[in-house]
Amino acid sequence: MAFGKGCHLHLIDGSAYIFRAFHALPPLSRKSDGLPIGAVSGFCNMLQRYVEGNTGPDAPTHVAVVFDKGSHTFRNDLYDQYKANRDEMPEDLRPQIPLTRRATEAFNIACKEIEGFEADDIMATLACQAREAGGRVTLLSSDKDLMQLVGDGVEMLDPMKNKRIDREGVMEKFGVAPDRVVDVQALAGDSVDNVPGAPGIGIKTAALLINEFGSLEELLDRAEEIKQPKRRQTLIEKRDQIELSKKLVQLDHGMELPFTLDDLEVRDPDPETLLGFLTEMEFRTLTKRISEKMGVEAPVIPDTTPDGANPSEAAPDWPAIDPEAYEWVRDMDALERWITQAHERGWVAVDTETTGLNEMTCDLVGISLAIEPGKACYVPLIHKASGSDDLFGGDDLAEGQIGLETALDALRPLLEDPAVMKIGQNMKYDAKVFARYGIAIAPIDDTMLMSYAMNAGQHGHGMDTLSERYLSHSPIPIKELLGSGKKMITFDRVPIADAVKYAAEDADITLRLWKTFKPQLHKARVTRVYEGLERPLVPVLAQMERTGIKVDRDTLSRMSGAFAQKMAQLEEEIHELAGESFNVGSPKQLGEILFDKMGLEGGKKGKTGAYATGADILEDLATEHDLPARVLDWRQVSKLKSTYTDALQEHINPETGRVHTSYSIAGANTGRLASNDPNLQNIPVRSEEGRRIREAFVAEEGKVLVSLDYSQIELRILAQMADLPALKDAFRQGHDIHAMTASEMFNVPLDEMTSDIRRQAKAINFGVIYGISGFGLARNLRIPRAEAQGFIDRYFERFPGIKTYMDDTIAFAKEHKRVETLFGRQIHTPEISAKGPRAGFARRAAINAPIQGTAADIIRRAMVRMPGAIADLPAKMLLQVHDELLFEVESGAVDDLIGTAKEVMEGAAAPVVHLDVPLVVDAGQGANWAEAH
DNA sequence: AAATTCACG
DNA sequence: GACGTACGTGAATTTC
Numbered sequence: 001m002a003f004g005k006g007c008h009l010h011l012i013d014g015s016a017y018i019f020r021a022f023h024a025l026p027p028l029s030r031k032s033d034g035l036p037i038g039a040v041s042g043f044c045n046m047l048q049r050y051v052e053g054n055t056g057p058d059a060p061t062h063v064a065v066v067f068d069k070g071s072h073t074f075r076n077d078l079y080d081q082y083k084a085n086r087d088e089m090p091e092d093l094r095p096q097i098p099l100t101r102r103a104t105e106a107f108n109i110a111c112k113e114i115e116g117f118e119a120d121d122i123m124a125t126l127a128c129q130a131r132e133a134g135g136r137v138t139l140l141s142s143d144k145d146l147m148q149l150v151g152d153g154v155e156m157l158d159p160m161k162n163k164r165i166d167r168e169g170v171m172e173k174f175g176v177a178p179d180r181v182v183d184v185q186a187l188a189g190d191s192v193d194n195v196p197g198a199p200g201i202g203i204k205t206a207a208l209l210i211n212e213f214g215s216l217e218e219l220l221d222r223a224e225e226i227k228q229p230k231r232r233q234t235l236i237e238k239r240d241q242i243e244l245s246k247k248l249v250q251l252d253h254g255m256e257l258p259f260t261l262d263d264l265e266v267r268d269p270d271p272e273t274l275l276g277f278l279t280e281m282e283f284r285t286l287t288k289r290i291s292e293k294m295g296v297e298a299p300v301i302p303d304t305t306p307d308g309a310n311p312s313e314a315a316p317d318w319p320a321i322d323p324e325a326y327e328w329v330r331d332m333d334a335l336e337r338w339i340t341q342a343h344e345r346g347w348v349a350v351d352t353e354t355t356g357l358n359e360m361t362c363d364l365v366g367i368s369l370a371i372e373p374g375k376a377c378y379v380p381l382i383h384k385a386s387g388s389d390d391l392f393g394g395d396d397l398a399e400g401q402i403g404l405e406t407a408l409d410a411l412r413p414l415l416e417d418p419a420v421m422k423i424g425q426n427m428k429y430d431a432k433v434f435a436r437y438g439i440a441i442a443p444i445d446d447t448m449l450m451s452y453a454m455n456a457g458q459h460g461h462g463m464d465t466l467s468e469r470y471l472s473h474s475p476i477p478i479k480e481l482l483g484s485g486k487k488m489i490t491f492d493r494v495p496i497a498d499a500v501k502y503a504a505e506d507a508d509i510t511l512r513l514w515k516t517f518k519p520q521l522h523k524a525r526v527t528r529v530y531e532g533l534e535r536p537l538v539p540v541l542a543q544m545e546r547t548g549i550k551v552d553r554d555t556l557s558r559m560s561g562a563f564a565q566k567m568a569q570l571e572e573e574i575h576e577l578a579g580e581s582f583n584v585g586s587p588k589q590l591g592e593i594l595f596d597k598m599g600l601e602g603g604k605k606g607k608t609g610a611y612a613t614g615a616d617i618l619e620d621l622a623t624e625h626d627l628p629a630r631v632l633d634w635r636q637v638s639k640l641k642s643t644y645t646d647a648l649q650e651h652i653n654p655e656t657g658r659v660h661t662s663y664s665i666a667g668a669n670t671g672r673l674a675s676n677d678p679n680l681q682n683i684p685v686r687s688e689e690g691r692r693i694r695e696a697f698v699a700e701e702g703k704v705l706v707s708l709d710y711s712q713i714e715l716r717i718l719a720q721m722a723d724l725p726a727l728k729d730a731f732r733q734g735h736d737i738h739a740m741t742a743s744e745m746f747n748v749p750l751d752e753m754t755s756d757i758r759r760q761a762k763a764i765n766f767g768v769i770y771g772i773s774g775f776g777l778a779r780n781l782r783i784p785r786a787e788a789q790g791f792i793d794r795y796f797e798r799f800p801g802i803k804t805y806m807d808d809t810i811a812f813a814k815e816h817k818r819v820e821t822l823f824g825r826q827i828h829t830p831e832i833s834a835k836g837p838r839a840g841f842a843r844r845a846a847i848n849a850p851i852q853g854t855a856a857d858i859i860r861r862a863m864v865r866m867p868g869a870i871a872d873l874p875a876k877m878l879l880q881v882h883d884e885l886l887f888e889v890e891s892g893a894v895d896d897l898i899g900t901a902k903e904v905m906e907g908a909a910a911p912v913v914h915l916d917v918p919l920v921v922d923a924g925q926g927a928n929w930a931e932a933h
Numbered sequence: 934a935a936a937t938t939c940a941c942g
Numbered sequence: 943g944a945c946g947t948a949c950g951t952g953a954a955t956t957t958c
Contacts, residue, residue, distance in 0.1 A: 202934090202958065586956060587937055608957090614938065639939060642954055668950060672942085679952045682941035690940080714942090767948065776948030840947050848949040852942090856950095882942045882950090936957080942950080 003062055003261035005134035010060040011123045012050070013141035014067040014111075017159075018043055018100050022093050024469055030282050031303070036092040037281060040099045042472060044278065044286055046159070047107050049320070050140075051269075052293075060138070062130075062264040065104045066122045069113040075248050082248055083193050099281070106277035108269040110259075117255065120145050124251035127154050129261055145193075147173060148181040148251060175207025183216035186246035195245050198234050205231075216246060271296050285317055318512065319374035321473050326504030327377035328496060330400040335379060335407060339414050341371050348414070349376075349423040349511035350441070352430045353503050355490040358677070359432035360546070360653055360660045364404070365492045366499060367411065370507035373515065378500040378507075381407055383492050398496055408437055415441045423447065425463045425510045428665065431542045442539070447510055449534040450517040452666035453526040457818065457828030461666045467509045470516050475509055476502045529825050532912075533857055534665060536864045540877075541663050541673075543867070548658030549680070549878045549888070553649055555696040560645035563637050570634040577627040584634050587613045593627075600624060616779075640684065644693045651678045663880070670849050671825050671856035673880060681881045685933060697929035704891050704925050706875075707932040708901055709884035711920040712737060713855045714769050720915050721822065721850060722805035726798075731917040738762040744798050745791070764795055768802055769851050771844025806847055813846040821853040822913045823861075858919070859883065862908035869904045873897050886929065898923045 003009070021042025028038035047065075054060060075082045104111040112122055120143065127137045127149050135153065139146050142158040147170045150156060156165040163169075170178045174185075187206035189197020201209075209226075213219035220239055226232040235242070271294045278287040279299045291298035319325075329335050342348035349370040356362035365383065370376035381404045385396040402410075414420060415434065424430050427446040434441045451461040459465055467473050481494045481502055491499065521527045575581045578597070582589045591611025594600050600621055605612040615635070621628040651659045659678065667674035675681040683697070684690025699705045715737060719727035730740040739753050742761030748754075760781060767777045774789035781788060796803040810832070813819050818828040827849040831842040859880065866877055866885070875889035875897045885905065889897045905921045926932040 200958070205958075583956085585954095588957070608936070610937085610957095612937085635938075639954080643940070643952095647954080667952095670950060672950065674951055675941095676952060679941085682939090682952070684940060686941080770949040771947090773947055775946075780948070837946055840945090841949095844947070844949065852950060855942095884942085934958090937955085939954095940952085 003130065003133050003135055003264075007061045007130070007133070007135035007261075008058070009126065009130045009135055009137045009261065009264065010063040011126055011137065011139050011141075012063070012065040012109075013119055013123070013139070013143060013146075014065040014100065014104065015119050016141055016143060017046055017065075018093075018097070021046065021472075022090070022096070024472055026470070027092060032282060036096060037099075039093055039096045040103060040281060041283055041286075043100050044103050044107075044281070044283060045472065047103065047109070048286060048290065050159075051107065054266075060266055062135075062261060063266050064110040064112050064126065064264045066119040066126075067101065067111070067113040068119045069117070070115045073116050073118055074252075075118075078247055079244055081194050081196075086194075102277060106269070106274045108267045108273070110264045112259070114255070114257075117252070121252040121255055122257070124149055124253035125255040125257060126261065126264075128253040130154075133261065135261075144173065145185070145249060145251065148178055148185075148249075149253075150178040174203060176210050180210050180215065182246055182250050183210045183219075185249040186216055186242055189245055190249070193248070195248050196238075196241050197245050198238050198242050200230065200234055216242070275299055288317070316373070316515065321471070321505065321508060321512075322374065323476065323501035323505050325374060326500050326508070328400065328500045329377050329379040329402070332402060332406065332410065334377075335402060335410055338369050338371070338377055339410060342369065342414055342420055343417070345371050346419060347371070347421040347423060347514075349507045349514065350415070350430060351424060351503060351507045351510060352433050353378075353491045353499065354433060355492055359429055359436075359662075360548075360656075362433070363492070364433055364437060365490075366503060367407075368503040368507040370504070370511040373512050374508060376504040376508040376511070378496075378503040379407055379411075380496045380499060383494065383496050383499065386495055400496060408439065412439050415439050418443060421445055423510060423514045425466075425506070425513070428538045428542050428545075428663075431538060432546060435542065435546060444535065444538060445514060445518070446535060446538060447513040447517060448666050449538075450514070450521060450530060453530040453534055454517065454520060454524045454826070455828065456666075456671070456826065457669045458830060463506065463509060463513075466513050471509060471512055473509070475505055478502070524826070525824065526826060528912075529823065532864070533671070533823065533825065533860045537665055537860055540863050540867060541665065544877055544879070545660050545662055547876050547878060547888075548653065548656055548660035549886070550657060550698050550700055551648060551652055551659045552696045552698050553652055555698075556645045556649050556693075559692065559696070560641055560649075563641035563645060566637050567634060567641065570630055570637065574627060574630050574634060577625075577630065584631060585638065587611075590631060594621065598625065598627070636687065636689070640690055640693065644684065644690075645696075648678060648693075648696070661879070668856075669827055671821065671827070671853040671860070672882060673856075675879075675881075680879055683929070691930055694930035694933065695928045699888050699927055702891055703888050704894050704927065705878075705929055705932040706887040706889055706894060706897055706901075707884055707924045707929070708887070708898070708905060708921050709881075709933075710855070710859070710905065711922050713858065713883050713919065714851050715765055716915070716917045716919065717822070717851050717854045717858075718769060718802075718805075719917050721854070722799075722801040724799050724801040728916050734920075738765060741765055741795075745794055760791070764791055767792075768795070769848060771806070771847035773840075773844070809847050809850065810843055813842075819846050819850050821850050821857050822909075823854065823857040825853050825857055827853055855883065858908045859885070859905070862905045865904050865908070866901065869900050870897060873900065875901075884933075886932070894925055898925070 018039050022039035025038045025042045028041055029035060030037045101111050114122060123139060123146065130137045131152055131154060137154040139156045140159050141156060146156060150170050151167050158165065167178060170181060174181050176184055184203060184206040187198045187201050188203045189195045209219055210216065213222060220235060223232055223235040226235065275287060275291060279301055282301050284301055288298050351368045352364060353366045354362040354364055364381060366378055366380040368376060368378045380401045383398045383401060385398045415422060416439065421443055422441055423445045426448045427444045431441050448461045451466055459469060464475055467475050481498055482488050521530055571584055574584055578593050582593060588610050590613050595602050595611050602617060615632060618628040618632050653660055661675045661680040662677050663673045663675055665673060684693050716731055719731060726744060730737050738761050739750055739758050742748060742753060742757045743750050745761060746757055748757055763777065763781050772792055774785050774792060777792060778785040778788035809819060813829045813832045817830055817832065818826050820826055829842055829846045831838050832846055834842060863880060873893050873896055875887050875893060877885060878888055879886040887897060887901065902921045902923060906919045909915050909919065924932045
């Protein structure tokens with residue numbers, strides 16, 4: 001058929017598909033010879049799904065997969081830096097490139113590439129030809145460079161999000177019509193492709209300018225009219241650069257092609273060719289699926305493994321994720337059927353939907369369940385009827401819901417049944433919600449924590465990331481249901497039919513992730529980490545967070561007032577000293593005052609060209625002038641006021657009168673917890689004024705706050721891991737460790753030790769934990785770099801174990817791409833072999849991670865054991881601050897608690913790990929946190 | 934949304 | 943020989 005009116009051309013951005021497949025999937029290699037094959041596999045799966053989805057009236061009549069070819073294009077002749085910051089193609093991907101061409105041909109889809117041109121140019125040319133012939137075009141790509149082609153029958157389709165982008169979509173993204181997209185891109189530049197653009201102008205500003213002037217050319221000709229001086233100057237001075245940028249982003253739609261649109265007609269694949277290729281690649285699941293589809297017998301793939309090592313898992317034969325397939329549970333009969341099935345299986349994936357993200361205040365809106373891949377449901381509970389308006393309490397409940405109490409009473413036995421595993425993604429959230437409705441969910445598995453145990457350092461562990469990486473599926477974004485910004489709605493206002501798709505999909509995905517991860521845990525050797533350090537922490541933290549800590553609003557409020565006065569006073573003095581009024585809180589304005597107006601020494605820094613005005617710089621300047629010192633004071637007070645006395649009051653829960661932080665278990669790569677909303681792990685303590693904030697953290701009437709903290713835990717771990725006899729002895733004998741280090745290094749007897757020498761040794765001790773460098777130590781101690789390097793050299797000489805530990809750790813990291821704690825926690829270090837400045841970061845992180853991580857493991861173990869140990873005491877564990885646990889206890893039981901909790905903490909490493917150095921815990925108590933610490 | 938600054942261990 | 947560095951976090955604020 002000749003291409004013309006009524007025809008529909010699909011153009012697939014093949015190169016983008018390959019890169020996505022490569023990065024989304026775990027490394028996979030052909031069983032028989034180890035050829036890396038992950039990207040080809042992902043690519044074939046995408047093609048298969050693409051072909052399967054091509055039915056109905058909108059199906060394409062013509063299709064081509066288009067690839068980039070050659071690294072040098074006409075754009076490099078225009079500008080040698082074009083795409084110059086691109087990383088080299090990964091080793092594992094290179095051999096797969098030709099195979100993806102063969103895959104395309106095997107599917108009998110036209111495969112096009114032309115030396116010296118980017119895929120985008122070919123797509124542009126074809127799209128224009130098709131448009132002129134009167135046909136429709138869909139560009140399957142998410143590359144924003146293609147947006148300039150949209151309009152007049154040409155649309156884009158983001159294959160991952162399954163989102164069509166038409167003229168309006170382009171307007172949304174670029175703020176201009178498609179024919180002006182290149183103008184905006186020319187101004188905004190592109191850091192990915194290294195298109196320079198106009199410095200300081202982004203998409204938003206560019207769109208504003210183009211809309212005002214009509215076109216880029218007009219804008220550049222009339223640049224003098226621009227009011228903002230900096231912007232005007234940029235546009236005039238960088239005119240050449242901007243015009244060059246336009247040439248770089250402008251796609252070539254007039255290429256001479258050695259083929260025509262007619263050559264791209266859709267053809268059915270030939271079974272023999274396609275299955276032959278898939279068999280050669282040894283894709284078992286895909287071969288089977290396609291054979292069934294084509295009604296042919298599946299070819300046999302021999303099961304050969306090179307040296308019998310590492311036979312890869314057979315890819316699971318699961319139905320595709322299909323939001324249409326999920327069930328809306330409308331009545332008790334249906335719910336009972338799901339409950340029965342969960343009991344039969346012995347597991348069920350559970351996900352809760354709520355009115356907000358704060359588990360302490362939100363309401364439960366609905367519950368989704370999944371029991372097998374593709375088999376999931378949603379139980380709506382308190383969705384509002386769609387007609388009911390939210391202005392005047394239009395609270396009519398929608399039809400098709402079971403009453404909240406009735407449903408929870410039916411679910412409670414299942415959720416609390418010790419014989420049924422409840423599977424969730426970030427179960428602490430759901431556990432806290434259920435707890436507020438009187439349900440103690442147990443036992444649990446958590447896919448987020450499984451991923452964290454196996455993959456810390458490799459990628460994030462949110463559901464979207466995991467689904468994309470391990471299931472090649474992008475979940476429905478919550479934004480699609482709730483909207484965003486001002487007119488965002490709560491989940492109970494979402495129409496139930498939409499909620500079913502979203503919520504049940506989440507449960508389905510969670511179940512699939514669980515089935516994927518569960519068998520991998522022991523192969524990755526992290527079962528003990530997951531079962532001993534991650535999973536059991538969930539109920540412990542849930543309880544701590546629900547308990548919260550009492551914060552006295554009046555104390556904070558009084559302090560805030562005092563701070564405000566102090567700030568006003570300082571501000572006045574600062575303006576006086578500067579000779580003009582300016583925003584003290586603006587580093588930019590401050591920098592200009594200090595360095596331009598007052599002419600103090602100090603240079604520019606950073607890409608933005610702004611002066612650096614950090615505390616260390618201001619401290620240096622303070623010797624020259626009074627102003628920097630006042631600014632430092634102002635900043636301190638300002639910080640205390642905004643972050644602590646003011647923000648903290650907002651976090652006091654009106655019902656409990658307490659502040660409830662949330663800990664992320666899988667946030668920090670090293671195994672540490674992180675505290676947020678609010679962060680209670682960085683409440684001031686180092687400065688006298690700041691420490692007073694802690695007076696607002698108080699015990700309930702008749703109770704006392706008790707703080708227990710590990711003394712020097714990271715240095716003790718260093719002594720253990722690096723096997724440093726001198727350090728171990730010092731810890732065993734309870735000596736002052738920094739003084740001992742100083743004595744050893746500088747040959748000063750202990751009884752002649754000065755505080756200054758000790759201070760330097762202390763800095764070195766900490767420096768070692770951070771992966772010391774001469775530069776870093778020099779900066780910290782404010783001494784010449786050579787001198788700092790001398791200290792380090794001597795330190796390595798006196799404690800040779802340190803050097804060995806560091807070298808061994810780096811060698812291990814290079815070999816395994818990860819490091820480990822004493823308890824087997826793995827922290828991946830993918831950048832350890834990178835070159836450039838990133839290598840330094842990766843090296844220091846690799847040295848620090850086992851130490852910081854082991855300390856984190858130890859306090860986790862203490863926390864897991866703590867509830868059982870103190871069960872009989874009138875005490876509650878409230879907070880964890882990395883090496884400190886804070887308790888609230890009835891006054892009469894303080895000594896009991898200290899005795900018990902101290903024992904748990906000091907013995908937390910045993911019996912799994914024996915330490916040659918004792919763990920020592922110091923205790924404090926008082927009516928508030930300042931006294932207790 | 935990015936950059937800057939600063940609070941903690 | 944130069945580069946650019948202390949490790950791990952979260953939050954408020956200004957600027958683009």
